[in-house]
Amino acid sequence: MKAALAVLLAAATIALYIPVRGYSFVVWDDQDYVTSNLHVRGGLAWSTVKWAFTSTDAANWHPLTWLSHALDYQLFALNPAGHHLDSVLIHALNAALLFLLLIWMTKRVGPSLLVAALFAVHPLNVESVAWVAERKNVLSTLFFFLAIAAYAWYAHKPDWRRYLLVAALFAAGLMAKPMVITLPLVLLLLDYWPLERMQSGPPSPSGAARVEFPRLVLEKVPLLILSAASAWMTFKAQRSGMAVRNLYQFPLAIRIQNAIVAYGLYLWKMIWPLRLAPFYPHSATALPWWQWSLSALVLIAITAFVVVLRRKRYLLVGWLWFLGTLVPVIGLVQVGDAAMADRYAYIPLIGIFLMIAWGLDDWADARGWRTVWLVVPTLFVLAALGFATTRQLHCWQNEYTLWAHTVAVPSTNPFAHDALSAALINPDLAATLNHVEGVDTEPKRMDAARQHYEEALKDYRELAQQNPGADLPYLAVTLNELGNLDRLQNRTDDERQHYEEALQYCRELVNRDPDAYLPYLAVTLNDLGVLNGNQGRPADARQNYEEAVKIYRDLVQRSPDGYQPYLAINLNDLGILDGVQHRWDDARQYFERALEIYRQLAAQNPDQYSPNVAGTLNNLGLLDRNQNRIQESRAHYTEAMAIYQKLAQRDPARYTGDIARIEASLEELGKIAPSR
Secondary structure, rough: OOOHHHHHHHHHHHHHHHHHHHOOOOOOOOHHHHOOOOOOOOOOOOOHHHHHHHHHHHHHHHHHHHHHHHHHHHHHHHHHHHHHHHHHHHHHHHHHHHHHHHHHHHHHHHHHHHHHHHHHHHHHHHHHOOHHHHHHHHHHHHHHHHHHHHHHHHHHHHOOHHHHHHHHHHHHHHOOOHHHHHHHHHHHHHHOOOOOOOOOOOOOOOOOOOOOHHHHHOOHHHHHHHHHHHHHHHHHHHOOOOEEEOOOOHHHHHHHHHHHHHHHHHHHHOOOOOOOOOOOOOOOOOOOOHHHHHHHHHHHHHHHHHHHHOOOHHHHHHHHHHHHHHHHHHOOOOEEOOEOOHHHHOOOOHHHHHHHHHHHHHHHHHHHHHHHHHHHHHHHHHHHHHHHHHHHHHHOOOOHHHHHHHHOOOOOOOOHHHHHHHHHOOOOHHHHHOOOOOOOOOHHHHHHHHHHHHHHHHHHHHHHHHHHHHHHHHHHHHHHHHHHHHHHOHHHHHHHHHHHHHHHHHHHHHHHHHHHHHHHHHHHHHHHHHHHHOOOOOOHHHHHHHHHHHHHHHHHHHOOOHHHHHHHHHHHHHHHHHHHHHOOHHHHHHHHHHHHHHHHHHHHHHHHHHHHHHHHHHHHHHHHHHOOOOHHHHHHHHHHHHHHHHHOOOHHHHHHHHOOOOOHHHHHOOOOOOOO
């Protein structure tokens, strides 16, 4: 019976989430975790395993998550259906495990099933399941539940081998995502209820051995050491990834206010899960007094309620589970720029579900109600949550639907406007948007993108005045992106104005923190260099390019994987500029270095970098032609042609023009006698 219910729960969860098999990857983090990650796209090779355990890419140390994505790539390549469905399967397994785990510890089927069902269908969990980059959340939770199961087994008959299994599963969870760092404290709560291991407590329904409280604390010490090690490694990784915000950007008083409000909002979104979004921007300024006061009052009231009814042990355990497991992500240590996130509630809300399920069951028992009187309204609530989950799932279909939904959620969210603009400009989404009224043609998409960029710019200007440390970088980035759009629409005056203003802010940021903001400066310098070159200002263009190249060479020393592609772009641009000015030797030097970089990158990721190899070969072919080096020119053009022909087999529309241009160049070379 119990096994059948677990299978039914898992099957219902899969059925609810099955639409994700037709969803795309999104640019937001999926590029870092899968689509543009050269190591992940190497599959489960030994080099990938070595990299996974030594890398702090994406500002995290989570080797099992990297290996999970590498396995998916080995199985499904870049077909997003497989990546999505694996996350769904893990979520379904998590729901079934939670159900079986609670039954084992409490011997009560009804409330255990309700907790697991709420966990399975609640819309706040959509982000963790439908977002490929959040595989780390569902995967770490799987090990979190397995570690609790191993601990319950250990508690029944303490033994060092069983304890070692607990520690191993906990370590695996930490290597998937450090969110599970609070497991030792959760285990101490479970000792209080439902394992009832404390000598002063009632008999344990699971038959766990009774132990004095000091020993219960002492046996968590090895696990706490693992937590401390994970916290240190995570903080180090996030600092190296420039993700940790300082007190200048986010003052402590503001962090505390935001944490209090976030606790209240998680509770509210659990009850009323509407207007959910993938990104809730941090105000980085003082919140209205009534927001944090009201949230504080709610938290105090629930705490008082739990203390008064402390004989109902599940209330205290559930409440402390919720409060405690949110501590790592509540924002006292601010990582990134989000005030909160739906995915952070994946484990913490289980505590609230425990309070609800056992509270309802006890309430019905006290009144002698028949089970059917609870089953019908419970099914109604679960159906409503399932419907809300289905609607929330639709937001994750592709990059456009994700951010179009987000900007529709009432709030000041310039990040979402920026992301929607980038989605509208993305040519790969063009076919997807052909049926969407208002953005079904390229000019309409460009105009809509401009509208959202300008909305983001307006918001960032206001926010940067209040807190320049937090928002000035985003103002600079948005100005740069708007300049790129100006180029696409041939609005050169606006383009220069936006780039030069962005450059001003970037220099100001670099003076404050060069390690964090040099990449921003290099991108803007390169874009301004392209504009100056196009407008016949070669001296200005050279100055921009050379400064950008110098920055990128320094950055490559620190992070080759991250900055080699940008260095190659800059070198190519400098080569083109030198070619126009007949500085042949300098141009050749830049092209050959760019070609060397692109060949290295294409060896690991041919789909992404083969076009760059061909483009640089084409540049060298033209340079050879101008220097009357006919044989060398023909060799470079021929190699570029072979690459483009191979690429055209998969995407003929994209590369037909390149092939035609090289054919014309080769035909012209055929009319020229080779130099002696």
